[in-house]
Structure formats: structure tokens, C-alpha cells
Amino acid sequence: MLPSHNQSTITILGAGLMGRLLAVELARKGHAVEVFEAQGPDAQGAAARVAAAMLAPLAESAVTEPGVVRMGHYALPRWQQLIARLPRPVFFQQNGTLILWHRLDAGEASRFQHKLTQTQKLIPDLAPLQMLGGAQVDALEPSVASRFAQGMYLPGEGQLDNRQLLAALEAAMQELGVKVHWNTPRATEDFAPGGTGQPDLVLDCRGLGAKPQWNTLRGVRGEVVRLHAPEVTLERPTRLVHPRYPIYIAPKEDHTFVIGATEIESDDMSPASVRSTLELLSAAYAVHSGFAEARIVEIATQCRPTLPDNLPAVRSVRRNVLEVNGLYRHGFMIAPAMLDVVMEVLETGQSALAPCFDLSVQLA
Structure with missing residues (x-):
């Protein structure tokens, strides 16, 4: 989905967990990233701020599907890699x-x-x-x-400090030159990506703020x-x-x-x-x-x-607009997998990882 030239201009709606992760990753790859967030930098409006941030795929298998469990298993080493690159320390433990x-x-x-036990047989x-x-x-x-x-x-199960992580991601955005507009809500219809003076791509990570676009959310x-x-x-x-x-x-x-x-x-x-x-x-x-x-x-x-099936989804129903939503109660446990799937979609137009996680990716 990204244009073929080296640097793209990308607008991200929402600076919760997914919005911040994507902003940092895309900025590191040399793209010009701009973020619009309805609230302030302390993430008051984000579900990620009110969370225990447990990384417990087997424990959560009692209430979720195998694909989410696989995403959680994938996330444990991936979180360590992501945290290691942040400019501030983030509490992380893997004591089970x-x-x-x-x-x-x-x-x-x-x-x-x-x-x-049934999950262990399956995974x-x-x-x-x-x-x-x-x-x-x-x-x-x-x-x-x-x-x-x-x-x-x-x-082997773990956890991290959600608020330390959100603050560290904000610091990383500042270091990388991401332009953030706090207390500035925007919707996808406010942009015409690809047009003159418009971003090349819009990523919608607003969670419940995107409810008008997801009538089943x-x-x-x-x-x-x-x-x-x-x-x-x-x-x-x-x-x-x-x-x-x-x-x-x-x-x-x-x-x-x-x-x-x-x-x-x-x-x-x-x-x-x-x-x-x-x-x-x-x-x-x-x-x-x-x-x-x-x-x-x-x-x-x-x-x-x-979403109705309690599972996350990535979709594009409009050219150069990608929507990420439905992380439900598993945000921190599945966010690294969601990040890597979205990056694959942006860079190649598809994702080899998504089928491993039974993740719904719908592209226009």
C-alpha cells in the first residue's frame, strides 16, 4: 500500500497503543508521520491506559480463540525487542x-x-x-x-508496565520527529489520501472513536x-x-x-x-x-x-486508508503481532503472518 518512493507521508488517527507503535515503527523506516489524537499525551482516552498489560497466552486461552493465543505467544520475545529500542526504561517480567x-x-x-490442557494439545x-x-x-x-x-x-508468561510503555513510545515519537496533534480529533473522511497536499496513507487506530466506520463495533x-x-x-x-x-x-x-x-x-x-x-x-x-x-x-x-467475534481485524474499505481495530481485552498481548502484520500489509500489500494468527485482513 505504501507508494514506491522511499519516503511516504502517513497520517495516523489515534495515539493509543497501536497508534504509537505504528508511528514509531514507520518513522524509524524513514516515513514522515503525523498523528492526530482526540485527547492528551497521557492517553486518558485509550483503553491501553487502563490495563494490567499481562502477556498470558495460555491463561487467556480459557476465554479466546487459538489465533489470539498464537499472537500472544509470538508477542513475548517481540516485546523484548521493541522495548529494547525505546529511549526510556519499561518494566517487563516473564516470571509466569x-x-x-x-x-x-x-x-x-x-x-x-x-x-x-486442550489449548496445549492444539498449540x-x-x-x-x-x-x-x-x-x-x-x-x-x-x-x-x-x-x-x-x-x-x-x-514463561509475562507482563509489562502499560503506562511506562505509553510514555516511552511518546518519547520515541518525539525523538523520531513524529508530528503529533494532541486534543485534535480527526476522522478518515477529513482526508483524501493521495491528493495534492494530502498524506499518501491514513491509518485509523482510534478504537471506539472509529465506531461510525465500524457499525458492529x-x-x-x-x-x-x-x-x-x-x-x-x-x-x-x-x-x-x-x-x-x-x-x-x-x-x-x-x-x-x-x-x-x-x-x-x-x-x-x-x-x-x-x-x-x-x-x-x-x-x-x-x-x-x-x-x-x-x-x-x-x-x-x-x-x-x-467486534462481534471478539477478535481483531485489519481492513481497507477505501483506497489508501487502513483500519486497525477490535483488540478487545488482549491489546498488549497481541499488539506486536498486529504491528508486524500491518507493516507487512503496508510494505507488500499482503501479510504472510496473518494466516498464522487466523487474523482477518480485508483489503480493498
Whole structure:
């Protein structure tokens, strides 16, 4: 899709996770990149700002398709490459995922284990899950000692700090000369790519902001709590299996923890409910009593852009306009794969990677 001359002029709509990744990658390749973002550089309007940024393909296989799982597996080494080139440090760890449950929820845990085992048979490249007895749970994560009689460990899974990453990508855009227009919303119809005084190409990465172009796009609300808990020393993302609100606890640097679970079919971006907040905090306390003395840093909500099949898509329904959307709850886990697929499409007009991920790429 890119013109044959060496440097193209490219306009990107939206400076969330995908918009920033593409801006940096394209600028590094010598293209003149301009970005229009409806909000400010702190990414307040982006789903990526309100996220745990867990990179957990096997754990997520309980709620998503094999193609997304493959994208997540691909992303783990790719994120390390991408982060290494950024001008600011970004917290990244690959200590695996710990799954815990209380005795009353053993049936739910068994169903969860069955789903993961089925995924492993389908995608044997994934590191196999390990079933843990109480003593093994205590040895792996001493801070939850004697609280759980069983657990599962998913080796190799990881996480990063979403806000550090967004800030590092912003710094990279500045270094590379990307021209960014903050608080300046634009739509695809505002441009006539290829015309005089117009960009060669427009990339639409606006998420829910592109809803007029995707009449099937919907928001799925998520709610998270950020805590500072000096008494808690979890070394890896921990998930608590529960039939109604399976939660995750993602440890960041300096005893900061992101706790979330809720997934509500709604475009409502109002503050979190008391019920949801109490459930998150109660479940966190059930994992580690040190959360009782934690300080609530933030309670945040956001809606993730989601297509009817809950899968991402890349499409071009108009010449020299490419749309990327539908990352749903898996944004950080699949973003590197989405980035590389889009770059292939731009450079060659097709993508050899997309079929590996069962990714829908529709080109006009």
C-alpha cells in the first residue's frame, strides 16, 4: 500500500497503543508521520491506559480463540525487542502466571485446567502448565504461604508496565520527529489520501472513536483498582479462579498492583460501582492479607473496542486508508503481532503472518 518512493507521508488517527507503535515503527523506516489524537499525551482516552498489560497466552486461552493465543505467544520475545529500542526504561517480567483457587471453587478450577490442557494439545509450542500442591505453591510464591492447597503455574508468561510503555513510545515519537496533534480529533473522511497536499496513507487506530466506520463495533467495560501495598511481595501475575468474578493481580514496580476482573457489555464509562470495587478488593485480600493495609491509588474504568467475534481485524474499505481495530481485552498481548502484520500489509500489500494468527485482513 505504501507508494514506491522511499519516503511516504502517513497520517495516523489515534495515539493509543497501536497508534504509537505504528508511528514509531514507520518513522524509524524513514516515513514522515503525523498523528492526530482526540485527547492528551497521557492517553486518558485509550483503553491501553487502563490495563494490567499481562502477556498470558495460555491463561487467556480459557476465554479466546487459538489465533489470539498464537499472537500472544509470538508477542513475548517481540516485546523484548521493541522495548529494547525505546529511549526510556519499561518494566517487563516473564516470571509466569500463578493460578489459585479456594477449595469451594475446585470445580471451576478443574474446568479452567481442562480448557488450558486442550489449548496445549492444539498449540504444543506453549510451555505446559504445572499442577502445584500446597507446598509447591508456597515455594513458588512464599507470600501466599499456607493459604491455598493447590494451584497451577504457567511458565514463561509475562507482563509489562502499560503506562511506562505509553510514555516511552511518546518519547520515541518525539525523538523520531513524529508530528503529533494532541486534543485534535480527526476522522478518515477529513482526508483524501493521495491528493495534492494530502498524506499518501491514513491509518485509523482510534478504537471506539472509529465506531461510525465500524457499525458492529461495541464497547466492553473494564474496571481496575491500582494499589500501593508495601507489605505485598507477589513476584508474578496471580489469578484467583471464581465462578462469578475471576480476578487477576498484576504486580508492577515499587509494590504497585493492578487488580481487575470485571467485564461488562456496556459503553458506559462512568466511575466504577461500589459492588465491583468491593469484590476486587475482597478477592485481593483473600489472596494476600497485606492488601488490607494497601493504599488505593486509583479506581479506573475504560471500554475496550470489540467486534462481534471478539477478535481483531485489519481492513481497507477505501483506497489508501487502513483500519486497525477490535483488540478487545488482549491489546498488549497481541499488539506486536498486529504491528508486524500491518507493516507487512503496508510494505507488500499482503501479510504472510496473518494466516498464522487466523487474523482477518480485508483489503480493498
